Amino acid sequence: MSAPHDAIVIGGGIGGLVAAAYLRQTGASVVLLEADEALGGACRKAAVLHALDPRVVKELALTRRGLKFAQRDMALVALRQDGRHLVLGRDPHEAARAIAAHSPADAAAYKHYHSEVFARARAMRPWWWDDALAPEHVPAKLKAMSAHAYLAGHFETEALKSALAFDASQPLAPGSALALVWRAAQEMCGLQGACAMPDGGGATLAAALIAAAKEMGAEFRTKARVKALILDGNRAAGVALDSGETVFAPVVLSSLSRRATLVDLAPSASAGFAETHRLMRETPAEKETFVTLILNAAPVLGGTQLAQAARFVIAEGEPMLEAVAAESASHGQHMLWVRAKGAPALDAVIAQLERFTPLLRGRIVASESVTRDVARSQLLTPARERIATPIEGLFLCGGEAEPVEALSGRAGRLAAALATAYTARRKKP
Amino acid sequence: MTSIRATPFHGRAAASNVLNLWQPRAGWTLAERYDDANEEALAARLTCAMADITWRSRVVIEGARAQEFLARLVTRDPAALEPGAAFKALWLSDHGGVRGAGLLARHGRETFHLVSAASDLDWIARGAALFDVRVREVLDEEGMLAVVGPYAAKVLETAGFDPALEPFAFRKLFWRGLDVTLSRFGEHGGYEITTKADDAPLVWDRIAKAGRACALKPAGLAAMDILDLEAGVPRPVRDYTPASGGFDAAPTPFELGLESLIDESHAIFNGRATCLAAPRTKTRVGIELDGDAPMPHAPLTLSGSQVGRTLHSLYSPALRRAIALAIVDKAAAAPGTMLTCGGMSARVVALPFLSVPDPIPA
Numbered sequence: 032m033s034a035p036h037d038a039i040v041i042g043g044g045i046g047g048l049v050a051a052a053y054l055r056q057t058g059a060s061v062v063l064l065e066a067d068e069a070l071g072g073a074c075r076k077a078a079v080l081h082a083l084d085p086r087v088v089k090e091l092a093l094t095r096r097g098l099k100f101a102q103r104d105m106a107l108v109a110l111r112q113d114g115r116h117l118v119l120g121r122d123p124h125e126a127a128r129a130i131a132a133h134s135p136a137d138a139a140a141y142k143h144y145h146s147e148v149f150a151r152a153r154a155m156r157p158w159w160w161d162d163a164l165a166p167e168h169v170p171a172k173l174k175a176m177s178a179h180a181y182l183a184g185h186f187e188t189e190a191l192k193s194a195l196a197f198d199a200s201q202p203l204a205p206g207s208a209l210a211l212v213w214r215a216a217q218e219m220c221g222l223q224g225a226c227a228m229p230d231g232g233g234a235t236l237a238a239a240l241i242a243a244a245k246e247m248g249a250e251f252r253t254k255a256r257v258k259a260l261i262l263d264g265n266r267a268a269g270v271a272l273d274s275g276e277t278v279f280a281p282v283v284l285s286s287l288s289r290r291a292t293l294v295d296l297a298p299s300a301s302a303g304f305a306e307t308h309r310l311m312r313e314t315p316a317e318k319e320t321f322v323t324l325i326l327n328a329a330p331v332l333g334g335t336q337l338a339q340a341a342r343f344v345i346a347e348g349e350p351m352l353e354a355v356a357a358e359s360a361s362h363g364q365h366m367l368w369v370r371a372k373g374a375p376a377l378d379a380v381i382a383q384l385e386r387f388t389p390l391l392r393g394r395i396v397a398s399e400s401v402t403r404d405v406a407r408s409q410l411l412t413p414a415r416e417r418i419a420t421p422i423e424g425l426f427l428c429g430g431e432a433e434p435v436e437a438l439s440g441r442a443g444r445l446a447a448a449l450a451t452a453y454t455a456r457r458k459k460p
Numbered sequence: 461m462t463s464i465r466a467t468p469f470h471g472r473a474a475a476s477n478v479l480n481l482w483q484p485r486a487g488w489t490l491a492e493r494y495d496d497a498n499e500e501a502l503a504a505r506l507t508c509a510m511a512d513i514t515w516r517s518r519v520v521i522e523g524a525r526a527q528e529f530l531a532r533l534v535t536r537d538p539a540a541l542e543p544g545a546a547f548k549a550l551w552l553s554d555h556g557g558v559r560g561a562g563l564l565a566r567h568g569r570e571t572f573h574l575v576s577a578a579s580d581l582d583w584i585a586r587g588a589a590l591f592d593v594r595v596r597e598v599l600d601e602e603g604m605l606a607v608v609g610p611y612a613a614k615v616l617e618t619a620g621f622d623p624a625l626e627p628f629a630f631r632k633l634f635w636r637g638l639d640v641t642l643s644r645f646g647e648h649g650g651y652e653i654t655t656k657a658d659d660a661p662l663v664w665d666r667i668a669k670a671g672r673a674c675a676l677k678p679a680g681l682a683a684m685d686i687l688d689l690e691a692g693v694p695r696p697v698r699d700y701t702p703a704s705g706g707f708d709a710a711p712t713p714f715e716l717g718l719e720s721l722i723d724e725s726h727a728i729f730n731g732r733a734t735c736l737a738a739p740r741t742k743t744r745v746g747i748e749l750d751g752d753a754p755m756p757h758a759p760l761t762l763s764g765s766q767v768g769r770t771l772h773s774l775y776s777p778a779l780r781r782a783i784a785l786a787i788v789d790k791a792a793a794a795p796g797t798m799l800t801c802g803g804m805s806a807r808v809v810a811l812p813f814l815s816v817p818d819p820i821p822a
């Protein structure tokens with residue numbers, strides 16, 4: 032048994048690291064338990080960021096700690112087999128010109144779509160970020176509509192619809208239209224709805240977050256898989272590790288899913304009988320696969336006439352994927368980061384990429400492929416409900432605490448604030 | 461499909477049921493009254509009555525983690541129960557709505573029985589599945605006979621029992637060649653004999669014979685309902701609609717006046733947080749109506765504004781007036797408050813309407 036801490040954070044992904052850093056800022060002693068050998072989680076695999084909370088960047092001084100951006104506003108390039116690639120950048124007029132090659136009607140509709148989504152995004156922002164009340168002007172229609180149907184209402188070209196639908200994680204699911212609005216509500220590098228690439232990919236962000244939490248004094252323990260939550264009545268009291276060791280703290284923040292936390296780790300039925308059964312009935316989450324390729328020559332996606340500092344989306348055929356290229360830090364090597372939907376084999380991903388960058392296979396020096404579960408979107412769940420649990424002192428700070436799973440740090444920041452408020456309440460006589 | 465089954469006492473009940481009046485309850489067919497319901501209810505107060513209560517839901521919960529499961533399920537801690545003891549408790553939905561009320565009896569280290577007026581087997585079984593605990597409902601294999609009234613102990617003694625038993629205790633006995641369980645679970649100061657189905661007619665005959673000197677009568681459902689109401693006990697379905705969804709927040713234990721069945725220091729029962737945080741503006745009271753006409757589920761008003769409503773209402777032969785259970789605002793709950801119900805005056809009284817009559821020493 033180790034000395035009691037003020038808080039335990041389960042999982043060393045962005046949510047856990049941000050939560051640990053913020054808890055340290057309030058003076059709490061924090062121990063972060065990571066099952067893996069390395070910290071950083073999904074952060075280390077991703078190439079682009081589209082939702083990093085600017086407050087987290089500022090308050091944790093991430094820029095000072097090494098977070099630099101190689102690209103601040105990457106255009107979306109939808110690659111098409113017929114060569115009529117769609118380049119959708121920040122300027123809606125320029126994008127409209129690219130769309131006009133497919134359909135003049137869609138080109139006109141794009142400007143309207145763009146301003147509508149951005150306006151809705153501004154209205155919805157406090158709901159997702161600041162624990163605010165539901166905005167009354169979210170049309171009921173939008174709450175139930177799928178992204179696919181929403182886009183079909185605006186556009187006729189399949190190329191454009193599928194390119195834009197890629198960013199809604201499940202474009203056919205009811206309510207996923209709001210995911211497009213959510214996406215536009217994000218702010219990267221001061222730009223609404225932008226996509227940015229850190230210098231060195233997500234690993235740079237992971238390193239900056241680890242540095243922030245470490246410098247603030249959070250304790251890290253890797254290869255420490257949590258086996259069970261320890262409760263005192265209905266209150267969090269600590270965790271038991273796979274090694275048999277126990278760690279005690281009155282506050283536990285979990286980056287795992289709600290189901291994994293409440294059904295697999297907590298004592299039987301401690302979430303409530305009905306809630307436990309509801310969680311057990313949930314359909315398995317979607318998967319996504321991160322593929323990292325190290326190449327000995329720069330890949331040219333979609334031909335030399337396209338600017339290569341862009342986010343390439345292949346929404347035609349299977350698997351659907353997003354690819355970003357960058358020069359590697361080591362001389363003469365190039366990186367290609369791919370995020371594919373589902374759990375395709377490495378070969379399938381490479382085959383899909385080779386349709387637009389021939390002879391890719393021969394240039395691969397090293398490759399890595401990791402498949403992970405994507406948390407279910409909860410765009411209509413208030414922030415507090417995503418983070419709080421039926422167990423006192425237990426909070427979620429991972430992907431499932433976000434409206435849409437993303438490398439944002441917001442859930443960690445808010446979970447730390449709720450945990451601090453809980454501690455203050457508990458200490459009051 | 462609703463199946464109506466006969467209880468193990470049915471043959472004997474049919475022989476006594478001179479009016480041939482039957483009523484279905486919880487899937488069983490039972491005598492509504494054998495002769496006159498008011499006479500039967502008075503017998504239970506003044507002399508002695510026996511009643512077939514096999515219709516009560518009896519769920520057996522057993523397994524290594526049965527106690528752990530029940531600590532989550534019910535509003536009191538079963539760790540406090542010794543084998544051979546029982547307590548009354550509630551079980552709540554996730555958001556604190558009352559799903560059921562009953563009596564939890566510990567038969568062994570890993571075996572418990574939950575006796576209640578309305579079955580909630582689905583909920584209990586789904587919860588038990590999370591703990592690998594076995595759950596089954598006792599149906600045709602057992603009968604349950606209640607013996608109530610001031611002479612109940614005397615009748616049992618005449619029949620060959622030792623009636624010295626604390627309330628909420630039970631004992632397994634070998635009684636003149638029969639395996640039975642004698643318990644004191646009821647609200648009416650009586651006893652219950654649980655018997656194997658095959659022995660049920662014999663138990664009926666022996667009690668009827670032993671009770672002859674005390675003018676023991678069989679009491680039907682109608683008489684037992686009168687006793688229940690006089691004891692002020694709210695019954696699911698009859699008085700309130702229990703929470704049926706897993707996340708229902710109503711009815712709360714406080715508005716039903718069942719807070720005495722909640723141990724607030726028991727930290728882990730299902731629905732605890734929401735239940736304890738719910739507003740406590742209403743409570744359960746008794747209403748004595750002016751006249752003989754029952755007023756079930758009627759609004760209660762105080763100087764023109766509604767302050768509550770009645771639940772079940774009946775004519776009480778012992779009080780010689782109609783009475784009702786009611787849920788009223790706390791401001792109008794003081795005994796003696798005069799309310800209006802359906803144009804007639806209604807007086808708030810403390811519960812129970814009538815306390816259990818003192819037993820006549822055996």
